[in-house]
Amino acid sequence: MANDLVLPTRRSGATRLWLPAVLRDPWLALLLALAALNLAWAATGTAPAAVQALWHWWPALLRGLAMNIQISVLAMALGTLAGLVVGAVSLSPSPLLRRLTRAYVLLFRNAPILVLVYFTTYVFPFELALGGWRLPFPDWLKVVIGLGLPASANVAEIFRGAIQSIPSAQWEAAQSLAFRRAQIFRMIVLPQCLRRMLPSWMNLYASITMSTSLASLVGVHDLVDAATVASNTVSRTDFTILVYFTLLALFFAYCYPIARWTRYLERRHEHY
Amino acid sequence: MSIIEFEARAAAFPSAAETSLVSLHDVHLAFGQTEVLKGIDVEVKQGQAVSIIGPSGSGKSTILRCMTGLLRPQRGRIQVGGVRVDALKTASELIALRKRVGFVFQQYNLFPHLSVLENLTISPIKVGGLPRAEAEARARELLAKVRMEHKQNAYPGELSGGQQQRVAIARALALRPELILFDEVTSALDPEMVGEVLTVIRELVQDGLTCVLVTHEMRFAEEISDVVYFTEAGRIVESGPPARLFGAPASERTRAFLQRAVGATPLRDAAPDPIQTYLHIDPLRLAV
Numbered sequence: 360m361a362n363d364l365v366l367p368t369r370r371s372g373a374t375r376l377w378l379p380a381v382l383r384d385p386w387l388a389l390l391l392a393l394a395a396l397n398l399a400w401a402a403t404g405t406a407p408a409a410v411q412a413l414w415h416w417w418p419a420l421l422r423g424l425a426m427n428i429q430i431s432v433l434a435m436a437l438g439t440l441a442g443l444v445v446g447a448v449s450l451s452p453s454p455l456l457r458r459l460t461r462a463y464v465l466l467f468r469n470a471p472i473l474v475l476v477y478f479t480t481y482v483f484p485f486e487l488a489l490g491g492w493r494l495p496f497p498d499w500l501k502v503v504i505g506l507g508l509p510a511s512a513n514v515a516e517i518f519r520g521a522i523q524s525i526p527s528a529q530w531e532a533a534q535s536l537a538f539r540r541a542q543i544f545r546m547i548v549l550p551q552c553l554r555r556m557l558p559s560w561m562n563l564y565a566s567i568t569m570s571t572s573l574a575s576l577v578g579v580h581d582l583v584d585a586a587t588v589a590s591n592t593v594s595r596t597d598f599t600i601l602v603y604f605t606l607l608a609l610f611f612a613y614c615y616p617i618a619r620w621t622r623y624l625e626r627r628h629e630h631y
Numbered sequence: 632m633s634i635i636e637f638e639a640r641a642a643a644f645p646s647a648a649e650t651s652l653v654s655l656h657d658v659h660l661a662f663g664q665t666e667v668l669k670g671i672d673v674e675v676k677q678g679q680a681v682s683i684i685g686p687s688g689s690g691k692s693t694i695l696r697c698m699t700g701l702l703r704p705q706r707g708r709i710q711v712g713g714v715r716v717d718a719l720k721t722a723s724e725l726i727a728l729r730k731r732v733g734f735v736f737q738q739y740n741l742f743p744h745l746s747v748l749e750n751l752t753i754s755p756i757k758v759g760g761l762p763r764a765e766a767e768a769r770a771r772e773l774l775a776k777v778r779m780e781h782k783q784n785a786y787p788g789e790l791s792g793g794q795q796q797r798v799a800i801a802r803a804l805a806l807r808p809e810l811i812l813f814d815e816v817t818s819a820l821d822p823e824m825v826g827e828v829l830t831v832i833r834e835l836v837q838d839g840l841t842c843v844l845v846t847h848e849m850r851f852a853e854e855i856s857d858v859v860y861f862t863e864a865g866r867i868v869e870s871g872p873p874a875r876l877f878g879a880p881a882s883e884r885t886r887a888f889l890q891r892a893v894g895a896t897p898l899r900d901a902a903p904d905p906i907q908t909y910l911h912i913d914p915l916r917l918a919v
Binding site for chain 2: 526528529531532533534535536537538539540542546547550551554
């Protein structure tokens with residue numbers, strides 16, 4: 360009995376010794392297994408036709424993914440900047456400003472994202488006239504705005520909630536330590552807010568990233584668009600299935616690390 | 632902070648030792664329709680420890696908040712160290728006042744995102760303009776005084792209530808105030824932690840720091856105070872040295888309050904409380 364108990368412990372101990380920590384992540388292990396399988400296929404020249412077609416289309420798919428990443432990063436940057444401004448204004452003492460920001464937040468949080476994407480695509484002109492210059496206004500940039508609007512409304516709400524979640528006793532304590540209002544906001548309230556906002560902000564980031572797949576509907580050459588073109592061109596059922604599985608895997612590969620990092624940050628700031 | 636330092640401060644203001652450091656005259660304050668203070672008079676002399684006792688909701692904490700300008704009365708005069716607190720208008724004037732008046736809260740209100748040491752140094756550095764090294768040296772000295780120097784790198788969330796409150800007291804001392812206000816600082820603590828906090832306050836009083844305490848710890852108030860005020864329903868019912876206020880209260884209302892806080896008045900003809908006799912519970916701590 361004692362030996363039975365000792366043996367598995369030893370084995371798992373040994374496993375921990377030679378298996379690096381990253382490999383214990385099941386998703387990474389799966390990725391490595393797939394890479395090994397493909398290497399074997401490539402070495403022996405026995406890859407199925409659908410897989411060969413996938414490798415042919417792989418660069419196009421990655422270019423599409425790069426477009427999704429570009430849209431998501433810019434939309435979040437725009438949404439965060441605008442959202443912090445709107446959120447700050449929503450706490451202003453002026454009732455008119457408060458009502459305006461309230462309307463903004465309600466409007467863009469409750470509009471379907473696809474509607475906003477169509478809205479910005481067809482409402483904005485295809486080029487901008489600045490004096491004598493004519494600047495093109497590409498569709499992908501309109502999608503950035505289309506996604507940036509709901510992102511900003513959500514960031515505004517996250518920011519307002521975070522500020523209001525700081526107990527007024529923190530203000531009182533800082534006041535009694537002779538801080539000025541601006542100092543209290545900058546040194547006491549804001550640092551606590553940013554850490555409280557982080558998990559919600561990261562969730563929003565992941566959700567906006569997934570919404571970038573809507574860009575294909577307004578003619579942006581993103582990952583979904585690339586997959587559709589590939590599927591129509593190759594025109595094989597097994598390839599179509601494979602390419603959409605790949606699509607899922609690529610979106611997952613982008614969003615999953617964000618989710619993991621969020622969990623890590625949440626744990627790191629557990630002490631308050 | 633050493634005794635010498637406080638004496639030096641007292642010597643720097645020779646007239647202050649004679650006159651009142653804090654004086655409230657006919658202070659009225661209402662929140663909307665609710666009158667909280669209905670004419671409060673309080674005098675605190677340099678180096679005195681003054682306790683304010685009374686039932687919950689009688690306006691005790693409000694009096695302290697008026698002294699440091701966190702609340703503004705509708706009527707009356709508040710003078711702290713020669714400054715008319717009720718007449719302060721600009722933020723700079725309030726800040727100048729708050730550098731001279733420390734405040735310790737019931738719920739500690741430490742900054743949770745800062746370590747213990749940073750909680751003590753942020754105000755001296757950012758408000759007082761002290762170099763970091765000096766602020767940290769002073770903070771360590773204060774932490775040693777409240778016996779928390781071993782936790783200087785901990786975060787408030789990792790400390791017990793009693794430890795947090797001792798850090799909060801050290802933080803209130805970080806700007807070297809002339810006056811420190813304690814607002815029911817042991818009310819949120821587990822009974823076994825009350826002692827460690829009261830010990831720290833007792834030492835500050837012995838060092839000669841001017842203190843105003845709002846407290847439910849009757850025995851402690853009796854022991855350390857020079858003057859005790861009894862408030863009820865927004866008025867000062869009576870005040871005086873603790874021996875007289877606890878031993879022979881002039882007002883029937885004071886007597887009734889102290890009786891509810893069983894045993895604070897000598898009830899010679901009363902039979903011993905059986906619960907107290909057999910269970911050894913301190914009724915003062917349970918009452919109120």
